[in-house]
Amino acid sequence: MNKPTDLKGLVLDPVTNDQRYIGNSEPRHGARRLLEGQGTYIDDIQLPRMGHVVFWRSPVAHMKINKIHTEQASKMPGVLAVVDGLQMAKICKPWVATLGHLAGMKSAPQHALAVDRACWQGEPVVAVVAETRVQAEDALQLVDVEWEELPAVISMESALDPETPLIHPELGDNLCFTRSLDVGNVDQVFASADVVAEATFGFGRHTGVTLEPRCQIADYNPGERRLTVYHSQQAPHMMQDLYCRQFGFSESDVHVICKDVGGSFGIKVHAYPDDFATVGLSMMLERPVKFVADRLESFTSDIHAREHRIKGRIAANKAGDILAFEIDDLTGIGPYSMFPRTSAIEGNQVVNLVGGPYKHQNYRAHLNVVFQNKTPTCQYRGVGHPIACAVTEGLVDLAAQKLQMDPLEFRKRNVIPDDAYPCSGISGIKLEVLSHEQCLRTIEKMMDYPALRKEQAELRKKGIYRGIGFATLIELTNPSPAFYGVGGARIASQDGASVRLDPSGVVSVLVGVGEQGQGTEGIYAQIAADAVGVSINQVRIVTGDTDVTPYGGGTWASRGAGVGGEAVLLACQALQENILKLAGAILNRPVSELSVHRSHVLDKATGEQLLPFSEIGRIGYFRTDTLPAGFSADLMVTRHYTQKDYPFIFTNGVQASYVEVDPDTGFVKLLKHWAVEDCGRVINPMLVNEQVRGAIVQGIGGALFEECLYDDSGLLRNGSMADYLVPMANEMPDIEVAHVETPTQSSKLGAKGAGEAGTAGAPGAVQNAINDALVPFNATVFEQPITSEKILRALKKI
Amino acid sequence: MNLKKKISLTVNGTLVNAEIEPRRHLVDFLREDLHLKGPHLGCEQGACGACTVKVDGQIIRGCLYLAVQADGCVVETVEGLTKSGVLADLQESFMRHNAMQCGFCSSGMLLAAAELVEKQPKANREEVREWISGNYCRCTGYHSIVDAIVDVLDARAKGQKIKPVTAHA
Numbered sequence: 029m030n031k032p033t034d035l036k037g038l039v040l041d042p043v044t045n046d047q048r049y050i051g052n053s054e055p056r057h058g059a060r061r062l063l064e065g066q067g068t069y070i071d072d073i074q075l076p077r078m079g080h081v082v083f084w085r086s087p088v089a090h091m092k093i094n095k096i097h098t099e100q101a102s103k104m105p106g107v108l109a110v111v112d113g114l115q116m117a118k119i120c121k122p123w124v125a126t127l128g129h130l131a132g133m134k135s136a137p138q139h140a141l142a143v144d145r146a147c148w149q150g151e152p153v154v155a156v157v158a159e160t161r162v163q164a165e166d167a168l169q170l171v172d173v174e175w176e177e178l179p180a181v182i183s184m185e186s187a188l189d190p191e192t193p194l195i196h197p198e199l200g201d202n203l204c205f206t207r208s209l210d211v212g213n214v215d216q217v218f219a220s221a222d223v224v225a226e227a228t229f230g231f232g233r234h235t236g237v238t239l240e241p242r243c244q245i246a247d248y249n250p251g252e253r254r255l256t257v258y259h260s261q262q263a264p265h266m267m268q269d270l271y272c273r274q275f276g277f278s279e280s281d282v283h284v285i286c287k288d289v290g291g292s293f294g295i296k297v298h299a300y301p302d303d304f305a306t307v308g309l310s311m312m313l314e315r316p317v318k319f320v321a322d323r324l325e326s327f328t329s330d331i332h333a334r335e336h337r338i339k340g341r342i343a344a345n346k347a348g349d350i351l352a353f354e355i356d357d358l359t360g361i362g363p364y365s366m367f368p369r370t371s372a373i374e375g376n377q378v379v380n381l382v383g384g385p386y387k388h389q390n391y392r393a394h395l396n397v398v399f400q401n402k403t404p405t406c407q408y409r410g411v412g413h414p415i416a417c418a419v420t421e422g423l424v425d426l427a428a429q430k431l432q433m434d435p436l437e438f439r440k441r442n443v444i445p446d447d448a449y450p451c452s453g454i455s456g457i458k459l460e461v462l463s464h465e466q467c468l469r470t471i472e473k474m475m476d477y478p479a480l481r482k483e484q485a486e487l488r489k490k491g492i493y494r495g496i497g498f499a500t501l502i503e504l505t506n507p508s509p510a511f512y513g514v515g516g517a518r519i520a521s522q523d524g525a526s527v528r529l530d531p532s533g534v535v536s537v538l539v540g541v542g543e544q545g546q547g548t549e550g551i552y553a554q555i556a557a558d559a560v561g562v563s564i565n566q567v568r569i570v571t572g573d574t575d576v577t578p579y580g581g582g583t584w585a586s587r588g589a590g591v592g593g594e595a596v597l598l599a600c601q602a603l604q605e606n607i608l609k610l611a612g613a614i615l616n617r618p619v620s621e622l623s624v625h626r627s628h629v630l631d632k633a634t635g636e637q638l639l640p641f642s643e644i645g646r647i648g649y650f651r652t653d654t655l656p657a658g659f660s661a662d663l664m665v666t667r668h669y670t671q672k673d674y675p676f677i678f679t680n681g682v683q684a685s686y687v688e689v690d691p692d693t694g695f696v697k698l699l700k701h702w703a704v705e706d707c708g709r710v711i712n713p714m715l716v717n718e719q720v721r722g723a724i725v726q727g728i729g730g731a732l733f734e735e736c737l738y739d740d741s742g743l744l745r746n747g748s749m750a751d752y753l754v755p756m757a758n759e760m761p762d763i764e765v766a767h768v769e770t771p772t773q774s775s776k777l778g779a780k781g782a783g784e785a786g787t788a789g790a791p792g793a794v795q796n797a798i799n800d801a802l803v804p805f806n807a808t809v810f811e812q813p814i815t816s817e818k819i820l821r822a823l824k825k826i
Numbered sequence: 827m828n829l830k831k832k833i834s835l836t837v838n839g840t841l842v843n844a845e846i847e848p849r850r851h852l853v854d855f856l857r858e859d860l861h862l863k864g865p866h867l868g869c870e871q872g873a874c875g876a877c878t879v880k881v882d883g884q885i886i887r888g889c890l891y892l893a894v895q896a897d898g899c900v901v902e903t904v905e906g907l908t909k910s911g912v913l914a915d916l917q918e919s920f921m922r923h924n925a926m927q928c929g930f931c932s933s934g935m936l937l938a939a940a941e942l943v944e945k946q947p948k949a950n951r952e953e954v955r956e957w958i959s960g961n962y963c964r965c966t967g968y969h970s971i972v973d974a975i976v977d978v979l980d981a982r983a984k985g986q987k988i989k990p991v992t993a994h995a
Contacts, residue, residue: 062929063917065864065904072863239930290930323869545928721967749873757968758959
């Protein structure tokens with residue numbers, strides 16, 4: 029259970045009249061089945077007549093498809109179909125993933141199966157469907173594609189050079205999107221500043237590595253002309269919409285079901301060519317078709333993220349005030365912008381967020397998003413935040429070092445003060461209310477900073493090199509329609525909840541946001557129990573079914589608690605009102621004399637129990653004849669919620685990392701990590717702690733281990749979990765988490781998002797800790813993942 | 827392709843006779859032929875541990891083990907070990923600490939943890955981390971899993987049971 033100290037001193041006003049669960053570390057009662065091996069993931073579902081699809085994927089970065097021979101494969105045992113891009117294009121339209129509000133952004137049409145050309149190693153070209161997966165894989169060996177290799181654009185650095193071939197000649201160049209921002213008087217400030225520090229930051233491509241690979245079952249029923257898709261996905265209504273658009277269905281013809289999802293992290297919020305191909309195959313064959321990526325194809329076909337090179341500089345004065353930031357960001361996104369969220373968002377966020385926690389008034393940023401012949405990149409947990417944070421915080425440490433100021437003191441001096449909100453950040457972001465100062469004070473105490481510095485100094489004398497690194501961060505959550513809606517993408521920013529009092533007195537809640545392990549359903553049960561006024565074991569949550577739940581956006585941008593949770597709260601409070609109205613009608617008493625307490629309607633004045641909810645249910649459903657004429661017992665209500673007050677509700681926090689670097693081997697040992705996070709009202713501290721910790725470890729993965737490595741011809745060199753290093757338990761530190769609660773005023777619940785800040789802050793904190801350990805050697809490393817080799821190079825030992 | 831072999835094994839206490847291709851992996855056999863949902867496939871090369879099951883009392887990687895190798899063996903999965911109560915303490919402790927999020931790694935993680943509890947009852951926090959380092963969890967960051975296992979080790983050392991988790995009324 030959560031340590032009681034974690035929330036000491038934090039008492040927010042209750043949001044409901046009998047708050048018992050909101051704010052407590054309730055166990056996720058729905059999770060027991062997962063611990064008993066009784067979850068239902070896509071691969072656990074078997075449908076009658078179900079075929080299995082495998083894909084022949086491009087073996088090279090860029091190729092022309094000359095001829096496809098399918099005869100031999102078609103004759104193999106159990107094979108139901110072998111389909112190429114031209115056949116698929118007859119039923120599935122191509123797509124172009126751009127957003128209207130990203131001015132000038134461009135991308136080329138992309139097909140479910142490659143037509144004429146394949147543009148990255150791993151792009152699906154031919155689909156083989158057979159009665160079993162083994163049969164499909166056997167037949168795949170006999171698909172013969174005649175192809176010739178085309179020149180490939182691998183390095184993002186040279187993608188815009190005039191002699192570099194064009195991936196899509198019709199676009200005119202290899203530039204997807206560019207953005208420039210210039211606020212204040214940057215040149216003059218840098219010219220006259222007491223201190224200027226600069227560095228070039230590199231970020232390796234990495235990917236999400238969800239333990240359950242991407243997977244789905246498409247089941248087209250020709251009798252109903254209706255498509256059902258079981259999908260391991262974060263945004264079921266978005267996929268429903270996309271299937272409608274690409275295949276010409278109306279919403280009522282498409283049903284998307286998401287049962288248990290084995291990890292998502294943004295990997296499963298995009299629409300992949302494989303998704304459309306699987307649906308197309310089910311329509312062609314008029315039978316269910318299952319696709320489950322194996323790990324090798326996950327590495328080349330799941331989205332990658334975070335390949336950036338950023339030149340950055342910072343200006344400060346002698347007094348220790350940050351005056352300006354300037355960045356130049358180059359990022360490579362693969363050959364197509366990913367559908368439908370677009371691959372330009374990541375770089376765009378970097379521009380929005382660099383320097384964001386600080387009160388400086390001068391900022392210039394330039395962004396180039398370029399195409400390459402590598403796996404497409406798109407939004408993965410944190411989207412741009414880890415990059416912006418590592419750049420900002422790396423520069424902040426360099427400036428502090430030049431000024432010979434303590435990095436924590438330097439941050440305290442420069443963060444936007446807690447009493448300055450609401451205000452705008454220098455890049456134009458709107459900040460509602462943040463708590464940087466309080467978070468910095470909290471982490472200082474939590475880690476016993478002075479003692480740690482003392483320990484570091486003493487050990488350094490003995491030749492043990494430890495470092496302390498901080499990262500202050502902001503994270504955008506609870507997005508408004510300004511994110512996708514205004515750009516023309518049909519991704520809902522609103523979400524809904526339908527809540528029903530069942531005849532027995534149980535409360536059923538249907539929510540548009542689903543569960544991928546975060547504990548979303550758990551917090552909805554907590555909110556519902558408090559808001560209707562029942563025990564938590566009297567609540568049942570239903571998510572992940574477009575036929576059943578209200579229309580909503582699903583899980584992205586940390587919106588589950590802040591947007592979905594608010595919808596649940598509003599619906600449940602409305603249901604309680606209706607319960608009281610019905611009780612008033614039954615008892616023939618004014619509603620003002622009644623109240624609800626733990627599944628009973630009470631006499632408000634005396635507290636006497638008048639009616640149990642089971643009686644409300646019995647009369648409301650079965651004896652409406654006893655109710656006054658014209659009275660409608662509405663025991664099911666739906667409410668929707670959109671956050672419209674700000675483009676996003678920003679959260680904030682700070683992390684600190686304590687590491688030891690061995691200067692002989694370059695090996696980094698993570699000793700401890702601390703995080704203070706302010707995600708507004710904490711609905712379940714235990715769940716937030718695990719969100720924070722899991723996210724931090726994903727951030728550490730990017731900072732130290734994870735990288736999708738390509739050779740010069742664009743072939744992925746480490747497409748397996750034995751070669752692509754992910755954090756395992758032994759290398760990870762204990763992570764202490766504390767909360768500051770500054771509720772957002774944009775909702776009744778006051779919850780902000782908590783899913784990504786951990787990933788946003790960890791790489792910056794770890795990078796700064798390593799560089800702090802290297803101070804005696806006058807060495808720095810700003811190239812992630814920070815491997816032993818890179819440290820030894822910085823130390824000039826190799 | 828059709829060189830099928832007859833095998834006979836006990837799975838979660840039930841005798842199973844089957845005729846299978848020699849190339850069939852144990853985890854595929856358990857999942858696809860016996861419709862067990864507990865063992866999962868994560869990486870298909872022994873790196874992630876999601877497919878961990880017990881063969882003759884020892885945990886193995888179901889994706890690196892052929893079903894024909896299990897001929898004559900006793901195979902146990904999380905389903906069987908749940909029923910027999912072997913995992914009960916760990917499951918309660920995992921619940922108490924939220925030592926799982928998406929649950930995909932949980933079956934394998936629990937089996938690895940159970941073997942640790944049996945073989946290294948005095949393991950400290952670092953040793954627990956080392957032991958479960960063959961099992962990949964992308965969600966939790968491992969901290970809560972280590973907490974959950976350490977609690978079981980402590981309870982066992984004191985001769986106590988982990989109190990079942992119930993939602994408070």
